Amino acid sequence: MSGTGLTLGGHFTYFITVFLMIAGLFIVMARGNLIKNLVGLGIFQTSVYLLYIAPAKLVGGTAPILSDAFTVYSNPLPHVLILTAIVVGVATLALGLALVVRIREAYDSIEEDDILGMDMEPGRAHQPNDKE
Helix, strand or coil: CCCCCCCCHHHHHHHHHHHHHHHHHHHHHHCCEHHHHHHHHHHHHHHHHHHHHHHHCCCCCECCCCCCCCCCECCCHHHHHHHHHHHHHHHHHHHHHHHHHHHHHHHCCCEHHHHHHHHHCCCCCCCCCCCC
């Protein structure tokens, strides 16, 4: 593959992306703790950001401002979309953490198995703790 510039080191960001995807997905699937699930989702989400950003920057590319001095331009659209996705991701994470706080107040636990077990108890279906 001489002349193409494709080397193992050139795909380093893709290896990191795949590693983060697998790690995030494993954390979500293997853990019953709601906070750990949110952390796993955050890691998975970060890998998706990296997946979109990695090919967006061209080596030697500049901002798309027309000039006779430049011939290679980078597309700014993926960067703008990822910036928007980061803002939405932070808001979603904040909402998830707020829900975990309310679940903790209602059930005195953030473990998924404990919460499901409490909901399955006879006479307790969908009646969380009253702390008033």
